[in-house]
Amino acid sequence: MPKKCKKPCKHPGCPNLTDGLYCIEHQPLHPDRPSAAKRGYGSRWQRLSKAYLRKHPLCVKCMARGWFTAATVVDHIIPHRGDPHLMWDESN
Incomplete structure (x- = not known):
């Protein structure tokens, strides 16, 4: 059975062909995030x-x-780690 055609990597300007969204060079650092x-x-x-x-x-x-x-x-001073009080506190 024939395989699907490879597509260009989604990273801007990358000419590499891949089976997924990104080539090996541009794989996301945290794929489960x-x-x-x-x-x-x-x-x-x-x-x-x-x-x-x-x-x-x-x-x-x-x-x-x-x-x-x-x-x-804009970044938090103290990482909120899911705490909504720290997430939305403007002084943080």
């Missing part, structure tokens, strides 16, 4: 993180070094 939305980073997180960046436009770690760099991501 749930999606960002399933880990709590859905539309509510997107909305709140954008609002936080508007209020706090500079990178905290860069400012500690005396650099003034625009912040591009």
Whole structure:
């Protein structure tokens, strides 16, 4: 029985052909990890993180070094590990 045709790797710019989504070189590091939305980073997180960046436009770690760099991501100070109180606490 014939096999299915190989497809290009989904990684941007990768010309390798593969049976799955990604070639061996670009396999995800954590294949069993749930999606960002399933880990709590859905539309509510997107909305709140954008609002936080508007209020706090500079990178905290860069400012500690005396650099003034625009912040591009929002991260927790204390990892929440699924704790909703830490997840949604704006001071964290």
